[in-house]
Amino acid sequence: MLYFSKLRILFITLFSVLFILIASSNIFKFDDNFFNKKINLGLDLQGGSYLLLEIDNEPVIEQKLQNLTTTIRNYFKEKNIKINNIKIENQNIFFNTTDNDKQYVLDVFQDENSDLNPYYPKFKSHQLEIEDTGFNLKVNFSRQGLIKLKNSSQDQAIEIVRRRVDEVGTNEPNILKRGNNRILVELPGLDDPMRIKSLLGKTAKLTFRFVTNDENDRFGVEKLKFENDLEEATVSKRIIISGENLLDAQPKMDTQTNQTIVSFTLDRVGAKRFGKATSTGIGKQLAIVLDGKIISAPVVRDTIASGSGQISGGFTFQTATDLALLLRSGALPAPLQIIEERTVGPDLGQDSINAGMIALAIGFMLVIIFMFVKYKIFGLITNLTLIVNLFILLGVLTLFEATLTLPGIAGIILTVGMAVDANVLIFERIKEELKDETNNILAFDSGYTKSRTAILDANITTLLAAIILFFMGSGPIKGFAVTLGVGIFTTLFSVYFIARLCTSIYVSKNKNKEKLI
Amino acid sequence: MIAFNKYYNHFNLLSSVLIIVSLLLLIFKGLNFGIDFKGGTLIELRASDSKINVSSLRDRFNQMDLGDVSVKKFGNDTDFLIKFENKDNKKNIIEEIKVNLDKSFGNNYDFRRVENVGPKVSAELLKSGVIAISLSLALMLIYIWIRFEWQFSLGAILALFHDVIVTLGVFSLFSLEINLSIIAAVLTIVGYSMNDTVVIFDRVRENLRKYSDIKIFELTNISINETLSRTIITSATTLLALLAIYFFGGEILKGFSLAMILGVVFGTYSSIYIANTVLVRLRVSQKTVLREDEKK
Numbered sequence: 137m138l139y140f141s142k143l144r145i146l147f148i149t150l151f152s153v154l155f156i157l158i159a160s161s162n163i164f165k166f167d168d169n170f171f172n173k174k175i176n177l178g179l180d181l182q183g184g185s186y187l188l189l190e191i192d193n194e195p196v197i198e199q200k201l202q203n204l205t206t207t208i209r210n211y212f213k214e215k216n217i218k219i220n221n222i223k224i225e226n227q228n229i230f231f232n233t234t235d236n237d238k239q240y241v242l243d244v245f246q247d248e249n250s251d252l253n254p255y256y257p258k259f260k261s262h263q264l265e266i267e268d269t270g271f272n273l274k275v276n277f278s279r280q281g282l283i284k285l286k287n288s289s290q291d292q293a294i295e296i297v298r299r300r301v302d303e304v305g306t307n308e309p310n311i312l313k314r315g316n317n318r319i320l321v322e323l324p325g326l327d328d329p330m331r332i333k334s335l336l337g338k339t340a341k342l343t344f345r346f347v348t349n350d351e352n353d354r355f356g357v358e359k360l361k362f363e364n365d366l367e368e369a370t371v372s373k374r375i376i377i378s379g380e381n382l383l384d385a386q387p388k389m390d391t392q393t394n395q396t397i398v399s400f401t402l403d404r405v406g407a408k409r410f411g412k413a414t415s416t417g418i419g420k421q422l423a424i425v426l427d428g429k430i431i432s433a434p435v436v437r438d439t440i441a442s443g444s445g446q447i448s449g450g451f452t453f454q455t456a457t458d459l460a461l462l463l464r465s466g467a468l469p470a471p472l473q474i475i476e477e478r479t480v481g482p483d484l485g486q487d488s489i490n491a492g493m494i495a496l497a498i499g500f501m502l503v504i505i506f507m508f509v510k511y512k513i514f515g516l517i518t519n520l521t522l523i524v525n526l527f528i529l530l531g532v533l534t535l536f537e538a539t540l541t542l543p544g545i546a547g548i549i550l551t552v553g554m555a556v557d558a559n560v561l562i563f564e565r566i567k568e569e570l571k572d573e574t575n576n577i578l579a580f581d582s583g584y585t586k587s588r589t590a591i592l593d594a595n596i597t598t599l600l601a602a603i604i605l606f607f608m609g610s611g612p613i614k615g616f617a618v619t620l621g622v623g624i625f626t627t628l629f630s631v632y633f634i635a636r637l638c639t640s641i642y643v644s645k646n647k648n649k650e651k652l653i
Numbered sequence: 654m655i656a657f658n659k660y661y662n663h664f665n666l667l668s669s670v671l672i673i674v675s676l677l678l679l680i681f682k683g684l685n686f687g688i689d690f691k692g693g694t695l696i697e698l699r700a701s702d703s704k705i706n707v708s709s710l711r712d713r714f715n716q717m718d719l720g721d722v723s724v725k726k727f728g729n730d731t732d733f734l735i736k737f738e739n740k741d742n743k744k745n746i747i748e749e750i751k752v753n754l755d756k757s758f759g760n761n762y763d764f765r766r767v768e769n770v771g772p773k774v775s776a777e778l779l780k781s782g783v784i785a786i787s788l789s790l791a792l793m794l795i796y797i798w799i800r801f802e803w804q805f806s807l808g809a810i811l812a813l814f815h816d817v818i819v820t821l822g823v824f825s826l827f828s829l830e831i832n833l834s835i836i837a838a839v840l841t842i843v844g845y846s847m848n849d850t851v852v853i854f855d856r857v858r859e860n861l862r863k864y865s866d867i868k869i870f871e872l873t874n875i876s877i878n879e880t881l882s883r884t885i886i887t888s889a890t891t892l893l894a895l896l897a898i899y900f901f902g903g904e905i906l907k908g909f910s911l912a913m914i915l916g917v918v919f920g921t922y923s924s925i926y927i928a929n930t931v932l933v934r935l936r937v938s939q940k941t942v943l944r945e946d947e948k949k
Contacts, residue, residue, distance in 0.1 A: 337744060475771035476769065477770075483765065491902050495898045495902035503893055543837060549895075549897060549898050553890045554890075556887065560882075589855055590855040593848070593851040594848040594851060598848060600789065601789050601841055601843055604789045608782075609785070610778075613834065613837045
């Protein structure tokens with residue numbers, strides 16, 4: 137156990153130096169790309185905001201079912217089959233048909249080539265399920281159909297969230313999917329997420345619809361409140377243009393009225409429809425509806441054929457800027473809810489770094505002094521090992537550009553405390569061996585061999601705990617698991633290579649010394 | 654040699670009492686869950702005006718109809734930790750609070766940290782915390798079962814349960830907050846306690862093979878003594894590191910390091926006085942080990 141070949145010594149030295157260099161790239165700047173890596177600081181250390189958003193898919197499902205009733209009605213109308221009493225209840229569509237046609241309808245839904253009900257061969261499932269309740273027919277989304285729907289609304293939502301966050305211009309945001317109905321947004325360096333939160337909290341569904349007094353409007357009507365929650369107006373459900381028709385939106389100052397407005401440009405289709413509607417609707421009020429509330433309802437005075445227009449509604453410059461931003465980035469497919477928020481200010485982050493570093497320095501010093509007092513020369517070897525171990529640990533974290541969090545720093549300090557365990561196990565064993573064995577080298581050799589199982593056991597148990605933490609923990613806690621887990625490997629390396637190398641050199645030089653340890 | 658075995662019965666009794674008391678505390682008093690597991694909002698506030706203190710803050714917050722509000726000093730005189738239920742999960746609650754506080758305190762304060770955990774998320778976090786701890790206990794059980802004879806496994810697992818239950822019992826007794834980092838601490842304790850037990854058990858097994866004429870009662874004592882200096886040194890260095898975190902690592906790590914300190918102390922104690930006494934009570938002998946050796 138004590139013999140080292142020259143090649144091995146060279147390898148150990150090179151390996152250690154390499155990681156020390158990598159670790160030092162956190163402080164010094166190297167030109168080389170390989171050394172130009174840095175440990176990322178977690179949001180709890182550099183300050184920033186962590187937002188977990190949940191997509192509320194209920195309205196999407198409702199809307200899809202609503203569209204589906206029309207599709208079903210039309211589909212069977214073409215086939216001369218009567219569909220009666222179609223209604224939506226608790227996310228189910230119910231309808232009746234004649235007893236003769238029932239089987240045909242069921243077959244249409246269950247046909248693998250059905251164009252009404254898409255079939256997913258991969259999952260052996262249709263989008264919709266149909267069931268004969270005896271009283272009527274019940275159609276709803278299958279499990280797979282719901283998953284598809286959620287995935288697609290998540291895909292759309294994450295795209296919109298990304299655009300909105302990018303528009304605000306924070307540095308290096310991190311936007312990730314979580315499950316099939318959540319989105320994680322990490323915003324480093326942002327200590328007041330108020331604006332982003334309010335931007336993400338809006339669906340931004342924009343529609344232009346005429347105000348009407350005709351209760352029997354062909355498309356149906358609904359009563360909507362104005363932004364100020366005071367006034368109300370009856371608005372037709374017919375959508376003239378919607379947010380999807382917008383090419384661009386910008387906040388502007390209206391020079392005539394001295395008001396802040398949002399000016400917009402429409403795409404070709406939108407411009408055509410807007411032109412037609414404004415020419416036939418002169419004198420009528422056109423309501424601009426955002427997320428179910430009327431921003432304003434100006435009276436149409438002229439045909440607007442240019443495909444551009446403006447929205448006024450008592451905006452401040454900030455609200456106009458935000459509205460323009462929302463319109464530019466598009467509407468969310470479904471409302472988002474912030475279900476978890478963690479924000480740390482930059483000065484608290486810095487305080488945490490300082491406290492963590494002080495604790496690390498003091499913990500390190502205490503352990504080093506303790507080990508020196510207890511083991512003298514072998515204490516020095518352990519301490520050297522500890523220092524190299526710390527650097528290698530930092531080097532590994534740097535190499536993988538791991539994220540260091542406050543609990544992560546605690547994990548490093550804990551590693552320092554626990555790393556001596558392996559050396560202590562070995563040294564104590566050697567002491568015991570020396571009681572019966574006069575040959576120093578033999579005693580050291582068997583000390584290393586006999587302590588091996590205990591050291592392995594001890595480290596595996598800690599590693600198991602770290603692995604579970606890594607997979608179950610979130611954010612800062614994950615950082616703890618990483619440093620604790622990586623620390624076990626670097627500790628084993630430094631104990632079995634560096635410390636053993638130093639020990640072997642010292643012991644072979646003092647072969648005949650009594651009371652070596 | 655210290656006669657640890659003289660006190661096996663005494664300490665077994667003590668541990669039984671500790672476990673029963675802890676369980677009673679956990680059942681009847683329960684744990685003081687933080688917002689991570691209970692849901693709600695937390696604000697760490699730093700004041701630059703001496704007018705801002707616990708009572709003036711409490712007054713302000715109580716007027717805002719936020720449900721149950723708790724205001725505490727956090728580390729020093731200028732830092733405060735405010736927690737409330739945020740029952741209706743109001744969207745712009747932080748902004749509303751800022752507007753409200755501005756009225757009384759101007760801008761002589763600063764929010765250093767804001768955490769808001771919705772009811773759904775907190776329930777999930779609690780669930781995954783419980784799963785994580787159960788999973789780690791199960792994994793340790795499997796590991797030790799592969800490595801040792803069943804009598805040893807039972808001893809190690811009892812020691813493990815003892816450490817986790819008593820540590821949580823202390824948290825319950827003093828109403829210390831349980832948050833995500835405490836779960837991390839408990840998991841680390843599980844690893845540490847196991848580590849400590851396994852080192853002594855390794856020696857017990859080795860000695861069982863070596864000596865056929867020494868009874869387990871004596872043999873455990875010899876093994877404990879032989880590994881004693883390692884036990885002391887490792888616990889000492891780990892405790893030194895943890896004390897450094899506790900005293901210098903800032904307020905946020907206080908709960909975590911306290912749980913770890915308790916865990917290390919209980920873990921060291923239980924390796925000696927629970928794990929080993931199980932071996933004694935199950936009358937483990939050389940045969941137990943040799944029989945297992947033959948199977949392999």
